[in-house]
Amino acid sequence: MMPVTLNHFLVLSAMLFCIGLYGALAKRNAVAILMGIELMFNAVNVALVAFSRFGPASTVAGQSVLLTGQAFAIFILTVAAAEAALGLAIIFAIYRRRETIDPDRLNLLKW
Amino acid sequence: MTVRLDPADAAALIRARFPEAVEAVDGFAVRLATSALVEVCQYLRDEPSLAFDYLVMETAVDYIEDDYLELVYVVRSLQHNREVVLKVRTDGRDDPVVPSLVDIWQTAEFQEREIYDLFGVRFAGHPDLRRLFLWDEFRGYPLRKDFLPLAQ
Amino acid sequence: MDFVAFYYQYIWNLSSMWGSVLAWLQSQTGLPGWAIYLVFGFGGALGAFLWVAISNIILVFGERRLLGRFQIRFGPNRVGPNGTLQLIADALKSVGKELVIPAGADKPIYVLGPIVAFIPAMMGFAVFTFGPTMSPVTMDIGVLYFQAVTSLTAFAAFMAGWSSNNKFALFGAMRAVAQFVSYEIPLVLAVISVVLVAGTMNTLTIANQQTIVYALVLPIALFVFTIASIAEANRTPMDIVEAESEIVAGYHTEYGGMAFIMFYAAEYTHALAFGAMLNVLFLGGWKLFWLDQVLPPWLLFILKSYFVFFILIWMRATFPRLRIDQLMSLGWKVLVPLALVSLVLTSAGMLVPGLPLLAVAIFQWVAAGLIILAVLSRLPRRTNREEDMRARRLAAQAAMTARTAVSAQS
Amino acid sequence: MTELGPVIAFWVLAVVAVVAAVGVVGSRNLFHSAIFLTVVFLAVAGLYLVLSSDFLFGVQIMVYAGAIAVLIVFAVMLTHNIQAGNQEGRQWIPALGLALSLFVVMAVVLAAGAFPASSTMAALPESNTTLIARALFNPYVLPFEIASVVLLVAMIGAIVIAREERG
Amino acid sequence: MALKTEPFVVNIGPQHPSTHGVFRVQLTVDGETIVDLKPVMGYLHRGTEKLAEEKTYTQCIPYTDRMDYLAAMSNELGYVMAVEKLAGIEPPPRAKWLRMIFAELQRISSHLFAAATFFQDLGGWGTAIMYMLGRDREQILDIFEMTCGQRLTTNYMRIGGVAQDVPPEFFPAVRRFLDDMPSRIDEYFDFLADSDLLLTRTKGVGILPKELAISCGCSGPMLRGSGVPWDLRKTNPYLYYDEVDFDVIVGQNGDCYDRFMVRFWEVGQSLRIIEQCLERLPDGDVRHPFSPDFVSGTFRPPKGEVYQAIEGPKGELGYYLVSDGTTAPYRFHVRAPSLINLTPFREMCIGWKVADMIVILGSVDIVVGEVDR
Incomplete structure (x- = not known):
């Protein structure tokens, strides 16, 4: 059986990231864009956790840094939650005012 | 005890203000001219010594022999505990029109819709004159005396 | 007697029995380790599922009979002895029904809804502690x-609600999202108090550590957890998601037959899961005075969980429903602050050197007493029936006299 | 990672994650996209379990599947009538090109052996959850606090933005 | 939800657990908040008024039973009083006292049922209250049954009296009911009216201002709940209501709670009235000597028209009859309190949540048989 290595996780992460990137760039609906961004966050998290588990165990100043990647993943998760909440709040606010959430038509700042 | 305002007295009260309004008086009701209905009712409601603030009931009767519909309004003053019955005759039975009293007594809303539904009296100025009980495609007005259920 | 004792020890500890069975199986068949592992896993899951299935039957029947009692009537008592076969009859009837998919429904999601409803509720059972070593x-x-997987039920609600192409269902779905997400916060905050005191998130350790049940140590957290889990389990008086007097049946309005049974079973499984979790976190799992020396722990655990469920039934038979905005403000303005108070007090208590549990308990009870006092003093004075009636009558009489005077003048 | 169980689990979860991710961007129905997104979240949670990061597994399900995905579905429901579809915008071709080329670049970097192709996972001295707690509250306590503040600010901001103006 | 979303239209009814029959409400909601509302009725329209024009005066009595089927006695009472007024018949005193007893019993039963369904609408499905109130109502229905053989559609009142005298077991049964009720009312007060959840759900909800109530022609507990002490039994006494001692109950705020409480306390007042009726019930005939009952086909009231109203449980129940001197009424119109009390329904509901709409509808206490006729 072919062993699963760090690279497997990284390729998976890259695929998820690129799909998310496409979604974030190409979609016409703000909610769909948000979904793409969430996908990218997840991809990054997968990579981080994989790094933390496959990397060499080491200690810095007596503390294990084995799980640095996981700690970072938790921070990213926090930020993603904050981003989702704020993003959706903004989408609601815009929808209320403009009755649309198509970013192409939200060009109020352009002239 | 609710005092039934004698129709003759009521007619006198109305005549004092609107000489042309009263068409006839009998033992039960005061019959008003259709054109004067709204302003008489407005007066009855707003004049503090009368204060007929409560429309008890509004309905219609089909007098097919004499070729008219008669609308009956029972009006009451909660403040003075008095009651008077007003009547209005329509002009013929084909597409009769009567002014609506919704603006004076809101309770007329459903009752006028009911009359429209069952008698086919149109109320000018009614905000939402649709059939109340029967479906919109129903043809004919069931409470008219010449309505034949199977012939619709 | 040795014979009896030998078997009793197995009955006492089902997991050791299961382990012995597996060991015997391996020695007899020589299966590889992973196959035994699979058998072990599936067997455990099957056991939990059986328990849930049997419990569902017992609880649904018990609830119907008990509600009947609460309502001065008999409840189902015709089919079978004392009505015990009523549920089987109902289930057979439901199985025989056609599964109607409404026109305009989002078919795959509509079909997935009831399945998704059942899975998260079932998954929570993986971490229950049926005995000192049994989980x-x-x-x-x-x-x-447990918190994570049970939070997935919101999905079932809005998958069903959205895909049904029915406005009541959509209402139910929206309410479900609002309610479940809001009540997750006080629920988790209340659990954190327990985790702080126990120093672990391992359910087995938490239950084992409760020499004094945490219900006595953390009354505020217990209160918050109970209320929030009623809301999460979607039971009256907080079942606005499927409030039958307003939105017919909420998100599962369009489901009939077997699909409806799935939702129904999921609801009870969910409620049972929260009851059992409350038991684990606050009532010490299988511990019950000296009884845990006599009876097998798993039996006590099950009975205690049923007892918690009985309290849910009792509440159902007592309270009418809240309105959605009142429910929301209860969650955000009452339960979340209470849970935070509990959290702060618990952490403060943990900082006290020596006796942290006692310190926590003292802090919590003092705070609980203060809160109750504050609430009692702020509560509007209850209406007195004589006073209420006299006020209403006097008002009428006064107005009536005034009117007679007026009409006498005119 | 060479044992049978985790390897099978990895491949199943990876395929599920990628297919569902394609579903997220490919589905015409925004609601389906949101459901697919939830599947991605759950598959990623499963991958965390494969990487024996139980705590992240729990947090991932709770935060992503339990909260963020629910919020997104809620948004889809509330803004449904205007934006029923999930169409691509004008710049979908450049987006596709960019995404593909980025993937190619990353694949090349990985193929060049930028990271050691280690298949062994580091042994954990104690339970994963304890280790995370140590990591969060010792070396990373400052970022942890900042993250908390970010969350608080985001919550307040979201409430302020989404609140209906009165009067 | 304070989110402005697409307003959408929901049909509550015609088949819905809480619309008290086949009544339909077209709601336009924004999230959960009601923006607009249209009551739609007619699903139970049986054309009673048209049917009555084909029947003799006595044959009309059972038709009135089927309008407000929860208050058949009151409906009959109003109708026979209208016919008596038209024909100038005076029923014997015993009949009038009996009529009062039955009208008040019917009022109690109707109010109890209203309270039970009201609590049900609040979501108290699992609670015992419906069955508790049902138990009391059952006692009343038993009394009806022993008197006239029917429980709901009693057909007991006759033109010029009542169908027959009450049986001997009637008095102990009523006595028992009168003895049981006061303590039960106390119990219900603690259980219902003083329950915090009920207060939260109903206090301040669906306020009907006095002026609107008057303008909309509301009557009965709706009008009194809004603080207008208008009770036809006091202001326009019929039968012997001016000779018995009772109080009119009014509310202060006009919210759902007040309407509920007005009904609640009126039960006690009705008990008082029944008590006095039993004391003063004279011996004698229960029929007018020239009662047209058995010669129904030949009863011809003189030409004329009449409007007679009584205070029914739901409000002012009026009958407008036109006689052309034949055996059938020329025009038979019912002033149905349920229909007219629905007039301000829209104003009361707008701005409240869907759940409140159900509560408000419950506090209006309609019977669709009477709304649609």
Whole structure:
């Protein structure tokens, strides 16, 4: 059986990231864009956790840094939650005012 | 005890203000001219010594022999505990029109819709004159005396 | 007697019995380790599922009979002895029904809805502690796992609600999202108090550590957890998601037959899961005075969980429903602050050197007493029936006299 | 990672994650996209379990599947009538090109052996959850606090933005 | 939800657990908040008024039973009083006292049922209250049954009296009911009216201002709940209501709670009235000597028209009859309190949540048989 290595996780992460990137760039609906961004966050998290588990165990100043990647993943998760909440709040606010959430038509700042 | 305002007295009260309004008086009701209905009712409601603030009931009767519909309004003053019955005759039975009293007594809303539904009296100025009980495609007005259920 | 004692020890500890069975199986068949592992896993899951299935039957029947009693009537008592076969009859009838998919429904999601409803409620059972060493899965993150998987029920609600192409269902779905997400916060905050005191998220350790049940140590957290889990389990008086007097049946309005049974069973499974979790977190799982020396722990655990469920039935038979905005403000303005108070007090108590548990208990009870006092003093004076009636009558009489005077003048 | 169980689990979860991710961007129905997104979240949670990161597994399900995905579905429901579809915008071709080329670049970097192709996972001295707690509250306590503040600010901001103006 | 979303239209009814029959409400909601509302009725329209034009005066009595089927006695009472007024018949005193007893019993039963369904609408499905109130109502229905053989559609009142005298077991049964009720009312007060959840759900909800109530022609507990002490039994006494001692109950705020409480306390007042009726019930005939009952086909009231109203449980129940001197009424119109009390329904509901709409509808206490006729 072919062993699963760090690279497997990284390729998976890259695929998820690129799909998310496409979604974030190409979609016409703000909610769909948000979904793409969430996908990218997840991809990054997968990579981080994989790094933390496959990397060499080491200690810095007596503390294990084995799980640095996981700690970072938790921070990213926090930020993603904050981003989702704020993003959706903004989408609601815009929808209320403009009755649309198509970013192409939200060009109020352009002239 | 609710005092039934004698129709003759009521007619006198109305005549004092609107000489042309009263068409006839009998033992039960005061019959008003259709054109004067709204302003008489407005007066009855707003004049503090009368204060007929409560429309008890509004309905219609089909007098097919004499070729008219008669609308009956029972009006009451909660403040003075008095009651008077007003009547209005329509002009013929084909597409009769009567002014609506919704603006004076809101309770007329459903009752006028009911009359429209069952008698086919149109109320000018009614905000939402649709059939109340029967479906919109129903043809004919069931409470008219010449309505034949199977012939619709 | 040795014979009896030998078997009693197996009955006492089902997991050791299961382990012996597996060991015997391996020695007899020589299966590889992973196959035994699979058998072990599926067997455990099957056991939990059986328990849930039997419990559902017992609880649904018990609830119907009990509600009947509460309502001065008999409840189902015709089919079978004392009505015990009523549920089987109902289930057979439901199985025989056609599964109607409404026109315009989002078919795949519509079909998935009831299945998704059942899975998360069922998954939570993995971490329950049926005895000192008996837990289907021992996880370091047991409590977190339970909260995480049960939070997925919101999905079932809005998958069903959205896909049904029915406005009542959509209402139910929206309410479900609002309610479940809001009540997750006080629920988790209340659990954190327990985790702080226990120093672990492992359910087995938490239950084992409760020499004094945490219900006595953490009354505020217990209160918050109870209320929030009623809301999460979607039971009256907080079942606005499927409030039958307003939105017919909420998100599962369009489901009939077997699909409806799935939702129904999921609801009871969910409620049972929260009852059992309350038992684990606050009532010490299988512990019950000296009885745990006599009876097998799993039996006590099950009975205690049923007792918690009985309290849910009792509440159902007592309270009418809240309105959605009142429910929301109860969650955000009452339960979340209470849970935070409990959290702060618990952490403060943990900082006290020596006796942290006693310190926590003292802090919590003092705070609980203060809160109750504050609430009592702020409560509007209850209406007195004589006064209420006299006020209403006097008002009428006064107005009536005034009117007679007026009409006498005119 | 060479044992049978985790390897099978990895491949199943990876395929599920990628297919569902394609579903997220490919589905015409925004609601389906949101459901697919939830599947991605759950598959990623499963991958965390494969990487024996139980705590992240729990947090991932709770935060992503339990909260963020629910919020997104809620948004889809509330803004449904205007934006029923999930169409691509004008710049979908450049987006596709960019995404593909980025993937190619990353694949090349990985193929060049930028990271050691280690298949062994580091042994954990104690339970994963304890280790995370140590990591969060010792070396990373400052970021942890900042993250908390970010969350608080985001919550307040979201409430302020989404609140209906009165009067 | 304070989110402005697409307003959408929901049909509550015609088949819905809480619309008290086949009544339909077209709601336009924004999230959960009601923006607009249209009551739609007619699903139970049986054309009673048209049917009555084909029947003799006595044959009309059972038709009135089927309008407000929860208050058949009151409906009959109003109708026979209208016919008596038209024909100038005076029923014997015993009949009038009996009529009062039955009208008040019917009022109690109707109010109890209203309270039970009201609590049900609040979501108290699992609670015992419906069955508790049902138990009391059952006692009343038993009394009806022993008197006239029917429980709901009693057909007991006759033109010029009542169908027959009450049986001997009637008095102990009523006595028992009168003895049981006061303590039960106390119990219900603690259980219902003083329950915090009920207060939260109903206090301040669906306020009907006095002026609107008057303008909309509301009557009965709706009008009194809004603080207008208008009770036809006091202001326009019929039968012997001016000779018995009772109080009119009014509310202060006009919210759902007040309407509920007005009904609640009126039960006690009705008990008082029944008590006095039993004391003063004279011996004698229960029929007018020239009662047209058995010669129904030949009863011809003189030409004329009449409007007669009584205070029914739901409000002012009026009958407008036109006689052309034949055996059938020329025009038979019912002033149905349920229909007219629905007039301000829209104003009361707008701005409240869907759940409140159900509560408000419950506090209006309609019977669709009477709304649609």
